[in-house]
Amino acid sequence: MDRSPLFETFARIPLALDRGEGVWVFTTDGRRLLDFSGGIAVNALGHAHPRLVEALKSQADRLWHVSNLFQIPEQEALAEALVGSTFADKVFFCNSGAEAVECAIKTARRYQFVSGHPERYRIVTFAGAFHGRTLATLAATGNPKYLEGFGPAADGFDQVPLGDLEAVKAAIGPETAAIMIEPIQGEGGIREVSGQFLRDLRALCDEGGLMLIFDEVQTGIGRTGRLFAYEWAGAAPDIMTAAKGIGGGFPFGACLATNEAAKGMTPGTHGSTFGGNPLAMAVGNAVLDVLLEDGFLEDVRRKSLYLKQRLASVVDGHPDLVADVRGEGMLVGVRCVVPVGDVVAACRDQDMLCVAAGENVMRFLPPLNASEEELDEGVRRFDAALAALDQASARDG
Numbered sequence: 001m002d003r004s005p006l007f008e009t010f011a012r013i014p015l016a017l018d019r020g021e022g023v024w025v026f027t028t029d030g031r032r033l034l035d036f037s038g039g040i041a042v043n044a045l046g047h048a049h050p051r052l053v054e055a056l057k058s059q060a061d062r063l064w065h066v067s068n069l070f071q072i073p074e075q076e077a078l079a080e081a082l083v084g085s086t087f088a089d090k091v092f093f094c095n096s097g098a099e100a101v102e103c104a105i106k107t108a109r110r111y112q113f114v115s116g117h118p119e120r121y122r123i124v125t126f127a128g129a130f131h132g133r134t135l136a137t138l139a140a141t142g143n144p145k146y147l148e149g150f151g152p153a154a155d156g157f158d159q160v161p162l163g164d165l166e167a168v169k170a171a172i173g174p175e176t177a178a179i180m181i182e183p184i185q186g187e188g189g190i191r192e193v194s195g196q197f198l199r200d201l202r203a204l205c206d207e208g209g210l211m212l213i214f215d216e217v218q219t220g221i222g223r224t225g226r227l228f229a230y231e232w233a234g235a236a237p238d239i240m241t242a243a244k245g246i247g248g249g250f251p252f253g254a255c256l257a258t259n260e261a262a263k264g265m266t267p268g269t270h271g272s273t274f275g276g277n278p279l280a281m282a283v284g285n286a287v288l289d290v291l292l293e294d295g296f297l298e299d300v301r302r303k304s305l306y307l308k309q310r311l312a313s314v315v316d317g318h319p320d321l322v323a324d325v326r327g328e329g330m331l332v333g334v335r336c337v338v339p340v341g342d343v344v345a346a347c348r349d350q351d352m353l354c355v356a357a358g359e360n361v362m363r364f365l366p367p368l369n370a371s372e373e374e375l376d377e378g379v380r381r382f383d384a385a386l387a388a389l390d391q392a393s394a395r396d397g
């Protein structure tokens with residue numbers, strides 16, 4: 001590993017993954033693990049879902065790439081489906097979450113520019129946020145640890161504490177263009193704000209002529225049991241991002257907006273070579289078809305309650321190790337008392353993959369189509385991991 005030709009930007013776990021099937025992944029040396037890391041909320045329908053595999057293969061036989069110089073029917077179809085099931089009127093396709101956020105930032109600034117407010121470019125964001133790793137989205141994220149050593153942070157972002165409406169009001173000035181928030185902070189530790197807070201932000205934006213941006217890169221595409229998490233709050237944004245789950249593992253992202261919000265994004269103002277590529281669009285259409293089937297999201301909500309109840313009873317049995325269960329849908333967090341890395345490693349010893357998040361929280365991100373039995377299996381392995389940690393600490397202490 002120390003001779004790897006790769007950048008050392010990831011502290012990689014020494015498991016070489018070779019193949020996946022539903023909630024399971026297999027290593028090159030034949031180990032089978034229950035995958036509740038879900039590629040960090042990307043594998044919405046698990047691994048190798050037959051309909052996604054079929055969509056990708058048949059598109060691969062027809063057309064891989066043209067250019068956005070031309071019409072791409074699969075792109076129109078997916079945009080139509082997204083617009084038909086959200087607040088939005090318009091969609092821009094790109095390649096990642098950070099690019100979707102970049103597009104959202106540009107769209108908000110450009111809206112103000114063409115509305116007679118070229119001075120409005122600043123965006124209010126929230127402590128604990130994660131918006132990506134490009135230079136602008138890093139500045140929006142505002143985490144000093146991620147910004148260090150990369151020169152001056154991009155100008156135009158004002159961070160306030162999460163859930164603090166007075167701080168938001170105080171941060172809004174004559175140069176403010178927008179407010180940007182994740183309806184549930186994913187990387188920050190499955191941190192929720194109230195629906196009331198999101199509705200209050202909506203009202204502030206309406207009063208001040210500001211754009212409201214929801215970053216739903218992690219919460220979108222059914223992850224919280226609604227197609228997008230804003231539906232829980234009953235407050236729609238003007239601009240919204242999506243990525244992670246949108247291609248079920250095929251990388252792409254999207255920025256959605258109302259007609260009004262997108263009015264400044266005229267020919268030449270933005271672009272992407274790969275964005276909306278036919279392969280990505282074919283898979284994206286298949287993902288959305290499955291999610292929008294009758295009863296699918298309802299089923300996610302039902303299974304989520306079940307998972308959270310089961311996890312809560314496991315958590316109750318180990319108060320010295322873990323504290324509480326939080327989240328919505330298949331975006332579930334367990335706050336740890338001991339270092340979350342120890343819990344993640346103990347789960348791996350039980351052949352189960354999970355991911356850590358901020359605030360010492362362990363994330364469970366099973367595929368949306370995981371069965372109750374598969375969720376049970378995850379809970380059982382989590383319980384066994386905690387029991388092993390208890391035993392180890394009894395031995396050491």
Ligand SMILES: *Cc1c(COP(=O)(O)O)cnc(C)c1O
Pocket residue numbers: 096097098099101130131132133182186187215216217218219243244
């Ligand atoms: C993961 C994430 C991003 C960045 O997505 P990338 O595809 O890694 O660029 C942005 N916003 C949120 C809320 C995310 O969870």
